[in-house]
Amino acid sequence: MDADINFYFDPVCPFSWMTSKWVRQVQKQRDYTVDWRFISLRLINAQVGYDAHFPPEYEAGHTTGLRLLRVAARARAEHGREVIAPLYAAFGAHIFDTAPNPADKRTEVEMRKFCGTREFAEPILAEAGLPLGLAEALDDASWDLEIQQETDEALSLTGKDVGTPIIHFEPPAGFAFFGPVISRLPRDDAAAELWDHVVGLARFAGFAELKRSLREPPQLAAFGVDADTDGKQEH
Template identity: 35%
Template sequence: MTDRIPVDFWFDPLCPWAWLTSRWVLEVERVRPVEPRWHIMSLYVLNEDKDIPQQYRELLANAMGPVRVLAAAANKYGGETEGGESAVLGRLYTEIGVRFHNRAELGEDRSKERFAEVLRRALAAAGYDEQLVDAMDSTEYDEEIRSSHATAMELVGEEVGTPVIKVGETAFFGPVVSPTPKGEAAGRLWDGVLLVAGTDGFFELKRSRTRGPIFD
């Protein structure tokens, strides 16, 4: 059996673009010998010292909550789960992402209470203790979150966001793609991304977005 290549993936569950990229990586796993390993980062931490529009800062006001819940679940269940904390993060991320993005269960209400309600449902669906939602208001795992976030930023620099992907010695932000490619199309994109990202001296390839996130 071919050994699978570890693919480290840093995400903030609030970002719809990271969500689409994460689903692409899962498609790639079906057609290429890769194994995703999940890590958390934080849009709140990324932007806390930056000059950003007030509307965006208000959007991020409760952004640490979901990341803290993910960290709490990984700490509670990682030691008893095959695949460790990465497996716990991946499972809960899927349940959160489906509710945040595909089902739009947050709606326009970005209050802490609404976040907590949706996160409880995600925890229950993943088979984890719903009381972990209390971690939204706890700083217990903030040092771990900031450390994981810093690891991602050290790989790609401070001028990017989420997701960050690392394969071997190659790391990059993105790709930003909508909708998520499926099957062999996902594999071809993977091959191309690795080719350009692994080229010495290559830094950027970009064009304006002409569509928003498209969720299946």
């Protein structure tokens, strides 16, 4: 598929989800085509000891991400690349844009594991207009080779010491970058302006990194914080 943007995502990464929503804003304004591709945090960290390097919920979350990517890989193989945009949108809406139910007493680890089950995936497949049988891929590790290849492809564009998402602009010869990591959506009238600033930096071959570690939590309902695009928080 020839696209203006290749966007590599892991469905359990909140920052990837936030950035993807911003890219969709820009896509509508600039009429970009986007190829939604795969990058697995679980495969990136395959050789890392989770107990030593991450909080306890990370392994469960990253494993769920891989399981959902297996479903996406099978959906793409059987129904075409165009189904990934609505499928990822449905994954993200249910994982991140749905507020926690106060009556749900499951732990965070249990909730992250639940998102990798057929009970979670099948209604989302139905919402995306896809067969429920695709959920059988959750446990089918034969898709991992394809996901690994796409993960390696993404990291070859930026170097390995990054996370998700990775955006490749004007592929195959264009430039790529990790992020940008944003915690809230810009207003619609500012979305394309922000895009132009990011692309302007990334287009310069000598640019490597711009970072600050002080950041607000993602303004997403799943984290108990929602915000409009002006940044007014609602708890």
